[in-house]
Ligand SMILES: NC(=O)C1=CN([C@@H]2O[C@H](COP(=O)(O)OP(=O)(O)OC[C@H]3O[C@@H](n4cnc5c(N)ncnc54)[C@H](OP(=O)(O)O)[C@@H]3O)[C@@H](O)[C@H]2O)C=CC1
């Protein structure tokens with residue numbers, strides 16, 4: 497199978513290097529020249545626990561070098577998705593299947609809007625990774641990959657992708673309705689990410705303060721009500737699950753904390769912002785999610801974080 501990963505950051509490099517070990521013809525594509533040049537020279541260097549190892553992977557900034565692929569895995573940040581989908585003609589043929597494992601809502605819609613004629617898969621990843629520098633990532637933890645059909649794909653093609661993920665130690669789990677796990681993950685991010693970013697605290701500290709815990713619970717409950725109204729089959733007890741994850745990842749800094757800390761934009765629009773937007777469409781109030789969205793937006797301005805040329 498010929499595969500391209502668009503967005504070779506923390507997660508793209510992790511998935512790309514693992515998938516390449518299954519023998520797939522795999523390409524990493526990114527806009528960051530220095531990173532790609534380092535991968536071309538040394539492969540992806542992975543730190544995991546005390547171990548450090550390198551996996552050779554083909555990498556390029558030039559899509560025309562790759563040609564049409566069977567599977568295109570999108571791993572840019574959610575605010576980069578629309579722009580990243582613009583110029584994919586060298587990679588896309590009639591048989592190309594898209595796959596998004598990005599966080600938040602709206603990535604799948606953006607792919608459907610532009611490439612609705614192609615087969616599209618979606619899912620979630622509970623692996624964790626950080627980009628350390630050009631050609632180098634740290635795998636923070638291994639988890640599982642949920643996979644499901646969004647549009648146009650056959651169960652055979654989904655199983656073929658799952659089989660490849662199995663061989664690549666990416667622990668796939670096929671889901672009948674993939675919106676369920678996408679929202680399950682969203683509910684956790686809704687409760688943890690913005691609050692930790694605003695307070696500049698690790699995840700576990702949310703549990704130590706009555707007020708923060710209240711806001712976490714309210715944000716998740718509001719989003720749960722929206723999911724119910726939209727008839728998304730989420731798992732039970734999302735508030736308890738979110739608190740448990742805050743506890744288990746107690747010393748970790750959330751991705752939104754890290755983005756703000758590193759002077760980057762956040763995925764707030766695809767997380768709390770999208771919950772608030774979906775709520776409006778079904779006539780539900782989401783005051784806590786709206787407030788968190790406004791505060792992160794203000795913080796982004798206060799820190800004078802600029803949009804990249806790759807963002808929408
Ligand atoms: N990191 C994690 O542990 C997890 C992340 N996720 C989700 O996965 C997604 C990716 O996250 P992550 O890997 O951390 O993000 P990163 O920012 O590390 O990686 C994204 C990469 O895509 C590049 N990029 C941007 N636009 C384009 C484009 N048009 N074409 C090619 N490459 C482009 C970026 O370059 P530049 O930096 O120059 O913009 C960057 O190198 C997000 O939705 C995130 O929420 C999900 C689970 C865990």
Ligand SMILES: CC(C)(CO)C(=O)C(=O)O
Pocket residue numbers: 684685688689699741745748749750751752
């Ligand atoms: C689960 C959690 C909150 C872990 O930090 C996460 O997914 C994130 O930081 O984006």
